[in-house]
Each structure stands twice: as C-alpha cells, then as structure tokens.
Amino acid sequence: MTFSGWLTIILFVVILSALAMPLGTYMAKVYGGERVFLTPLFAWPERFLYKVLRVDPKREQDWKAYAKSLIIFSLAGWLLLYVILRTQDAFFVPHAVNPLAYHSAPWNVTFNTVSSFVTNTNWQYYSGDTTMSYLSQMLGLTVQNFLSAGVGIVVAVALIRGIVGRSGKSLGNFWQDLVRTVLYVLGPISVLGALLLVSQGAIQNFSTYLTAHTLTGVTQSIAMGPVASQEVIKLLGTNGGGFFNVNSAHPFENPTAFTNLVEMMLVLIIPAALVFTYGRMTGNRRQGYAIYATMMVMFLGAVVVAYIAEAHGSPAQHAAGLHTHAISGSGGGNMEGKEQRFGVAGSALFDVVTTVTSCGAVNSALESFTGIGGAVPFANLSASETIFGGVGTGLYSILLYVLLAVFIGGLMVGRTPEWLGKKLEAKEIKLAGLGILITPLAALFATALATASHAGRASISELGKGPQGFSETLYAYLSQSNNNGSAFAGYTGFIQPNAGNVGSHGVTFADVLGGLVMLFARFGPMLFALAVAGALVGKRVTPAGLGTMRTDNTTFVVLLIGVVILVGALTFFPALLLGPVVQGLTGHLY
Amino acid sequence: MRRDIVTSVIGIVVLTVLLGLVYPLVITGVSQVAFPGNANGQKVYVNGKLVGSKIIGQSFKTVVLEKNGKPKEEEKEVVTEADPKYFQSRPSATEGGAYNAAASTFSNRGPNDKATEEADAENIKEYLELNKPYDPGLTTAKIPVDAVSTSGSNLDPEISPANARIQAHRIAAKRQLSVSVVDGLVSKYTDARGLGFSGEPGVNVLELNLALDRLTGGTA
Numbered sequence: 027m028t029f030s031g032w033l034t035i036i037l038f039v040v041i042l043s044a045l046a047m048p049l050g051t052y053m054a055k056v057y058g059g060e061r062v063f064l065t066p067l068f069a070w071p072e073r074f075l076y077k078v079l080r081v082d083p084k085r086e087q088d089w090k091a092y093a094k095s096l097i098i099f100s101l102a103g104w105l106l107l108y109v110i111l112r113t114q115d116a117f118f119v120p121h122a123v124n125p126l127a128y129h130s131a132p133w134n135v136t137f138n139t140v141s142s143f144v145t146n147t148n149w150q151y152y153s154g155d156t157t158m159s160y161l162s163q164m165l166g167l168t169v170q171n172f173l174s175a176g177v178g179i180v181v182a183v184a185l186i187r188g189i190v191g192r193s194g195k196s197l198g199n200f201w202q203d204l205v206r207t208v209l210y211v212l213g214p215i216s217v218l219g220a221l222l223l224v225s226q227g228a229i230q231n232f233s234t235y236l237t238a239h240t241l242t243g244v245t246q247s248i249a250m251g252p253v254a255s256q257e258v259i260k261l262l263g264t265n266g267g268g269f270f271n272v273n274s275a276h277p278f279e280n281p282t283a284f285t286n287l288v289e290m291m292l293v294l295i296i297p298a299a300l301v302f303t304y305g306r307m308t309g310n311r312r313q314g315y316a317i318y319a320t321m322m323v324m325f326l327g328a329v330v331v332a333y334i335a336e337a338h339g340s341p342a343q344h345a346a347g348l349h350t351h352a353i354s355g356s357g358g359g360n361m362e363g364k365e366q367r368f369g370v371a372g373s374a375l376f377d378v379v380t381t382v383t384s385c386g387a388v389n390s391a392l393e394s395f396t397g398i399g400g401a402v403p404f405a406n407l408s409a410s411e412t413i414f415g416g417v418g419t420g421l422y423s424i425l426l427y428v429l430l431a432v433f434i435g436g437l438m439v440g441r442t443p444e445w446l447g448k449k450l451e452a453k454e455i456k457l458a459g460l461g462i463l464i465t466p467l468a469a470l471f472a473t474a475l476a477t478a479s480h481a482g483r484a485s486i487s488e489l490g491k492g493p494q495g496f497s498e499t500l501y502a503y504l505s506q507s508n509n510n511g512s513a514f515a516g517y518t519g520f521i522q523p524n525a526g527n528v529g530s531h532g533v534t535f536a537d538v539l540g541g542l543v544m545l546f547a548r549f550g551p552m553l554f555a556l557a558v559a560g561a562l563v564g565k566r567v568t569p570a571g572l573g574t575m576r577t578d579n580t581t582f583v584v585l586l587i588g589v590v591i592l593v594g595a596l597t598f599f600p601a602l603l604l605g606p607v608v609q610g611l612t613g614h615l616y
Numbered sequence: 617m618r619r620d621i622v623t624s625v626i627g628i629v630v631l632t633v634l635l636g637l638v639y640p641l642v643i644t645g646v647s648q649v650a651f652p653g654n655a656n657g658q659k660v661y662v663n664g665k666l667v668g669s670k671i672i673g674q675s676f677k678t679v680v681l682e683k684n685g686k687p688k689e690e691e692k693e694v695v696t697e698a699d700p701k702y703f704q705s706r707p708s709a710t711e712g713g714a715y716n717a718a719a720s721t722f723s724n725r726g727p728n729d730k731a732t733e734e735a736d737a738e739n740i741k742e743y744l745e746l747n748k749p750y751d752p753g754l755t756t757a758k759i760p761v762d763a764v765s766t767s768g769s770n771l772d773p774e775i776s777p778a779n780a781r782i783q784a785h786r787i788a789a790k791r792q793l794s795v796s797v798v799d800g801l802v803s804k805y806t807d808a809r810g811l812g813f814s815g816e817p818g819v820n821v822l823e824l825n826l827a828l829d830r831l832t833g834g835t836a
Contacts, residue, residue: 030809030813030814033813034813034814034815037813037814075630078626078630079623079626079627079630080619080622080623080626081623094617094620095620095623095624098617098620098621098624099620099623099624099627099628101624102621102624102625102627102628103628106628106629106632153719153721155718155719155720156718156719164636164637164640165632165636165637166636168635168636168639168640169631169632169635169636172631172635173628173631173635201623201627204627208631208634208635213639216639217639217642217643220643220647221643221646221647221650224643224647224650224651224654224655225650225651225654226654227654227658227671228654229654229655229656229657230643230644230647230648230655231644231647231648231655231656231657232644233656233657235718236657236659236666236669237666238659238666238667238668238669238674239665239666239667240667240668240674240675240676241667241674241676241702241822241825241826241829242675242676242677242678242699242702243678243679244674244675244677244678244679244696244713246668246672246674246675246715246716246717247716247717247718248657248668248669248672248717248718249717249718249719249720250656250657252640252643252644254643254647254655255639255640255643255644256640270720270769271719271720271721271722272720272721272722272768272769272770272771275720275722275767275768275769276720276769276771277671277672277673277769277771277772277773278657278671278672281671282807282810282815283809283810283811283814283815283816284810284811284814284815285810286810286814286815287810287811287814339761340727340728340732341727341728342725342726342727342728342729342730342732342733342736343732343733343736343761343765345733346733346736346737346740346756346764347737347740347756347757348736348740348756348757348759348761348764349757349758350761353758353760353778354778355760355776355777355778355779355780355781355817356760356761356762356776356777356778356779356816357776357816358760358761359761360727360761361761361762361765361767362723362725362727362732362736362761362765362766363722363723363724363725363765363766363767363768364767364768365767365768365769365772365774366706366762366767366772366774366775366776366816366818367772367774367807367810367815367816367818368768368815368816369815369816370816371815372814372815372816373768388768389768390768391722391723391724391725391768393722393724393725393726394722394723394724394725394726394727394732395727396727397727397728399727400727487724491729492728493728494726494728494729514724516724516726609726609727609728612728613728614728615728615729615730615732615733616726616728616729616730
C-alpha cells in the first residue's frame with residue numbers, strides 16, 4: 027500500500043460527490059420539465075423527435091402503459107440488434123465498415139450478445155477485436171449502450187414519481203423520459219467525454235489494422251477502430267462491453283492513469299447523481315443524502331478490502347519466491363493481470379467501481395485477483411446493485427430495499443410502516459419482496475444448473491481447477507443476473523479458433539442460459555419496480571407524526587445497510603464459501 | 617399497443633441513425649481534425665517505416681533461427697529469445713505470440729493456481745539469466761513483480777522504474793555506455809503519475825529503446 031494509492035481513493039470519492047450533486051439537481055429539473063441551460067439548444071430537436079416518433083408527450087401513462095411501452099421498445103431494439111449482428115458479413119455491408127471481413131457469429135452466441143446489450147449487461151462471450159465489424163460495434167452495440175441505459179434511468183424516474191405522486195395514476199410518459207435522457211443527459215456527456223479521452227490518447231478512426239515492423243524485426247499487427255465514442259457510453263451507461271477483448275485494460279481504450287480516473291468517474295457519476303435527483307424530487311434532500319451515505323459506506327468498505335488484499339500479492343507469487351511489497355521504483359502488490367500505469371490502487375478501485383454498479387468494464391484481470399480481492403466483486407454483486415448500481419437500476423433497487431427496511435423498522439417498533447407520508451401495505455411489500463428476490467434466484471438457480479450438468483461444466487477453463495472453477499461459474503451467473511457483465515474471463519461460451527472467426531462456435535448451453543438469465547433478471551425487477559410505483563402513486567399523504575420512523579437519519583442508514591447485507595449474505599453466503607472464501611483463506615495451490 | 621409498436625419501430629430506427637451513425641462520425645471527424653496523432657494510435661515511424669504505436673507494448677525478442685535459416689519451433693510455437701541490447705517489456709501471453717495487438721486477451725492466471733506459480737518461476741528464471749550477469753546482486757526477492765507477471769491487456773507499453781533500473785546494467789554493458797547515462801534515459805522516459813497522484817510511474821519501453829538506438833546508432 028502506498029500513500030498515493032490511498033490519496034487516489036480519497037480524492038476520487040471527493041471529486042465524485044462534488045460532481046454528482048449538481049448533476050443530480052440538473053437531472054431532477056430535466057425530468058420535472060423545468061428549464062435547464064441546455065434547453066435553448068435541445069428544445070427544438072426534442073419537439074422534432076416527438077413529431078417523428080408520433081409521440082404526444084402530454085399523454086400521461088399509468089404503470090401498465092409505461093411498462094408496455096418499455097417492453098415493446100426493448101423488444102424492437104432486441105430484434106434490430108440481432109439482425110445487425112447476424113448480417114455483418116452480408117453482401118450489402120460495405121467493406122469500409124468491416125475491413126477485416128469478419129463473419130457473423132452463430133445464433134447461440136448472438137442470442138447471448140443481443141440479450142446482453144439490450145439488458146445493459148454487456149456480458150461478452152465474443153471477443154470484440156477478433157469478431158466484430160466496426161459497423162456492428164457502432165450501429166448495434168453503441169446504440170444499445172445508450173438505449174439500455176436510458177431505459178434503466180426512466181424506470182428509476184418513474185418510481186420516484188410514484189413515491190411522490192399525490193393523486194391519480196400517472197408515472198409520466200415513457201417516450202418523453204427516454205428522449206430527454208438521450209438528449210439532455212447521455213448525449214452531451216458522451217460527446218465531451220469521448221473528445222476528452224481522444225485528447226489523452228484513446229483512438230477514434232476507421233483504419234484497417236496496422237502492421238508494424240518492430241525494432242527486433244518482428245511484425246506486429248495492431249487493432250484499430252472507432253473506440254472512444256463507444257468507450258465513453260459503455261462507461262457512462264454502466265454497460266461495460268469493451269471495444270476490445272481486454273476492455274479498459276487496453277491502452278487504446280484507457281491510455282493513462284488520468285483517463286483511468288475519468289473512466290471511473292464516468293461509471294459512477296449517473297448512479298450517484300440519481301440519488302440526489304431522488305432527494306430533490308421528493309422535496310427533501312436529506313432523503314437523498316441518507317441513501318448516498320448508505321451506498322458510500324458500503325462502497326468504501328469494498329475499496330479498502332480490495333486495495334489491502336491486492337497490495338499483498340498472491341499465494342502463487344509468494345510460492346515462486348517473489349517479494350511483493352512496495353520498493354523504490356515499484357508499487358509492488360499483485361501485478362499479475364494489472365497494468366503498470368494504473369498500479370494496484372487504480373486497479374482495485376476500478377474493480378470496485380465497476381462491480382458495485384452494473385458496469386462490468388474491467389481494467390485488470392479479475393480472475394487474477396487474490397482470493398480476498400476477488401471476493402470483493404462477489405460481495406458487490408451479492409448486494410444486487412444497491413451500492414450505486416447500474417444507471418437507474420441502482421436507484422430503483424435500493425428504493426425497493428428502503429421499502430423493505432421501512433417495513434422491518436415498522437415491525438420492530440410495532441407501527442404501521444410509513445414512507446414519505448404514505449402507508450405501506452401488504453401489496454407493496456409483496457411486490458418489493460418479489461422484485462428483490464428475482465436477481466439472486468436467477469443467479470443461484472443458473473449456477474446450480476451449470477455446475478451440476480455436463481454441458482455447463484464445459485465452460486470452465488483449463489486453468490480453473492478446484493474452487494477456481496466453481497468461482498468462475500458462480501461469477502458468470504451472478505454477473506449476468508446483475509446485468510453487470512464483468513467476468514472471471516476463463517469461463518467460456520464462445521470459441522474462435524481462427525482470427526477472421528471462421529469456424530467459431532458457442533457453448534450453446536452457456537450462451538442460452540446466460541441470455542435467459544439476463545433477460546429475466548433485468549425485466550423482472552423492472553416490472554416489479556413499476557408495479558410498486560403504480561401501487562404507491564395514488565396513495566394519500568398523511569403528515570408525519572411523532573411515531574413516524576424517519577428515513578433520513580443515521581439510524582435508518584444503519585438499518586438499511588443491515589437489510590442489504592442480511593439479504594445478500596443469507597442468499598449467497600453458502601455459495602461464496604465454496605469458491606472465493608476457500609481460496610482467500612488458504613495458501614494452497616490447485 | 618399498436619401505437620407503441622409504431623413508435624418503437626420508428627424510434628429504434630431514428631435513434632440508431634442518431635446514436636450509431638451521426639454520433640460516432642461526428643466524434644471521428646472532430647478527433648481527426650483536433651487530435652489526429654492520438655486518434656490514429658500514436659504511430660511511431662523510424663526512417664519512414666512504421667515500428668509500432670507509442671502506447672501499445674511490443675516484444676523486444678528475436679526469433680531463434682535453425683541452421684537452415686528457418687524459425688525454430690517448439691510445440692508449434694516459434695521460439696524467441698530476448699535481444700539483450702534492448703530493454704525487455706513485461707511477459708505477454710497473447711495468442712499467436714507475445715504482444716499480438718490484434719487479439720488482446722487476459723491471461724487469467726488464478727491466485728492459487730499451480731500453473732501461475734510455474735509461469736512465474738519460468739519468468740523469474742529467464743529474468744535472472746538475462747540480468748544477473750550484469751547485476752550480480754540480483755536475487756528473486758529483488759525482482760519487481762511487474763517484471764515477471766503478465767499485464768491486464770498483455771499489451772502493457774510500460775515497465776516499472778525499478779525493473780528498468782535493473783535492466784540498465786545489462787543495457788549499459790551491451791551498448792558500452794555508463795550506467796548513469798542509461799539511468800538518465802530511463803528517467804527521461806518515465807511517465808509521472810496521473811495528475812501527480814494517480815496510478816504508478818512507468819517507463820515507456822519502446823520510446824526508451826528508440827532513444828538508445830538513436831544514441832548508439834542501433835548497433836551494439
């Protein structure tokens with residue numbers, strides 16, 4: 027551990043909070059229909075889009091209508107993406123956008139990839155640099171990076187409207203919320219972010235791959251492409267699917283320690299800002315601060331554990347005789363699978379940032395993290411996106427937990443639970459409970475199926491012996507059910523025997539099971555969140571009395587953390603024991 | 617229902633054009649005008665010949681030739697050995713030979729994996745064989761971790777300053793320079809931490825080796 031490592035972590039948190047607050051206020055204004063500084067620029071395009079889309083933004087939708095628009099739009103996106111990916115080598119696709127003449131992937135891996143991008147997961151069984159044409163990356167993947175992020179955000183906004191609604195049924199208009207998200211939030215930040223990344227060394231071109239003749243007379247082939255434009259939205263939308271196979275570890279995606287900071291900031295900025303949006307929209311900023319504190323405490327806990335663990339090196343390194351402590355000119359630590367420019371702190375922090383959110387971009391090899399360092403992403407995923415979480419997803423997930431915590435708190439003091447003046451009844455608690463349970467259920471059920479079946483075990487890597495193999499499997503389904511997309515990359519579903527991807531094929535079982543898990547664990551909780559919003563929106567508000575449990579003080583923060591940890595631990599502890607914990611507690615090599 | 621379908625179909629097409637074509641093309645256009653060097657990968661040319669990218673690591677090993685002049689192969693892999701007059705990059709396990717920048721990949725070596733220990737041990741042996749003759753005090757315990765472990769991308773362009781300073785002894789001997797001159801070059805091509813606090817300092821291996829070639833005319 028080094029001073030600069032800790033300083034990186036502290037300054038990151040400070041800068042993040044300082045940026046998230048104004049962005050949260052801005053977003054509250056955007057969704058509230060108030061005037062913001064970009065209104066003069068985007069008011070006309072916004073009206074134009076409504077006209078083209080044949081949308082009447084004044085038409086209010088109840089939760090069912092809102093959900094219906096959302097599902098149909100996502101389905102349309104799914105179908106178009108499937109067609110784009112399956113025709114990337116078709117005759118009508120110009121050579122310039124597929125310069126290496128990559129074939130289309132077969133149906134099984136395409137099913138997985140499409141489901142993955144539409145659900146904001148970006149799980150990647152394919153390898154970007156060896157199978158995807160530039161056109162597929164742009165027209166297909168980048169577009170869903172924007173849209174799946176937008177869909178997540180609007181659900182959170184609709185849930186807030188349900189919580190604060192005074193009467194009636196309306197949760198707003200799905201199309202209006204989506205268009206505003208793209209125009210006022212994701213679009214401008216992406217443009218600025220992409221140019222900032224290019225200014226630091228990320229690439230953005232349509233060249234064919236370079237051939238260099240190195241100093242020692244060997245040829246080196248270097249991948250190219252329109253990277254920066256996709257990089258920024260992959261992070262901002264907590265999507266996580268890298269342009270290249272090694273994601274944000276690739277120097278063309280993440281060229282310097284400075285861009286590493288910027289990229290982590292991009293991942294957390296919207297999930298963090300939405301908490302403040304919630305505070306402002308409820309008219310009580312302290313509600314937002316309480317949730318922010320809850321998330322930040324758990325986030326910092328994860329960062330500290332990951333950093334300390336990685337700074338100590340791995341059993342394999344010690345067995346080989348290496349000393350892994352910091353010396354002059356080397357930060358030391360477990361540098362296996364980590365880039366020199368990020369170091370251990372920059373890698374551990376990125377690792378936590380990407381696994382608490384549903385981002386899943388990685389800047390180091392998760393599979394090479396130490397047992398305890400590798401257990402941190404597991405723990406983060408076990409929290410089911412309540413620690414910041416994916417864009418939108420994180421907020422609506424924690425709000426379901428807040429509901430649960432209010433209910434439990436109400437039981438403890440023996441009063442009818444109330445939340446922001448609304449009485450919580452059996453219906454809301456049931457809906458929230460189901461919404462919370464879907465993600466863990468999908469993860470555990472799929473892991474059990476994959477571990478118990480021959481077809482499932484085929485995905486475990488050659489190196490994945492003993493507990494590592496179980497860890498790989500559990501992580502794969504945890505990651506997909508949380509719509510995260512990060513991976514212990516040894517776990518395979520898709521094999522590319524040759525560059526140019528002739529003869530590539532998928533492990534159909536893993537492709538299909540993973541795809542179904544992603545779809546189920548994405549749209550299930552979403553529908554329950556909208557249903558909760560629908561149940562809450564019409565409730566009358568009663569003024570808070572002496573017996574009302576407050577949801578904006580330290581006591582509640584502690585209670586909420588307790589509920590999140592309890593649900594996560596009770597659900598996942600047995601499974602975690604079998605994999606990462608075993609590895610973390612032993613110096614034994616397998 | 618029907619209304620939603622119509623809007624969805626128009627919406628997905630319009631937004632695909634906007635976000636999938638207009639947005640990346642605008643970013644490409646602006647980047648190519650404002651930052652052409654970066655946007656095209658910071659290519660490095662020597663005498664008009666492309667030798668690599670400044671920010672993509674490369675191998676400084678040479679192919680071992682058989683007596684008949686053909687590349688020697690063992691287990692279907694071309695055998696390479698470090699060129700001692702160049703600073704060596706970190707180990708790389710990309711498919712199709714080290715530092716294949718057309719197929720980036722993680723090496724996925726587990727923390728409790730025997731195979732990891734074996735790979736580390738082999739890298740340590742190679743590192744000692746290469747450097748110990750010129751730096752007699754070097755032991756396994758003194759080797760910086762980055763020197764014998766693969767990076768995340770397997771395309772890391774940098775090594776740690778500690779790694780470079782060990783190798784400087786060898787370079788100085790091979791190129792008949794004083795160690796202080798080589799150390800001076802190492803310092804010159806060491807990138808500081810981001811914003812002064814973030815990440816780790818690193819030495820850009822390609823730039824350093826090019827500077828050495830310029831100094832000693834490429835021959836040693």
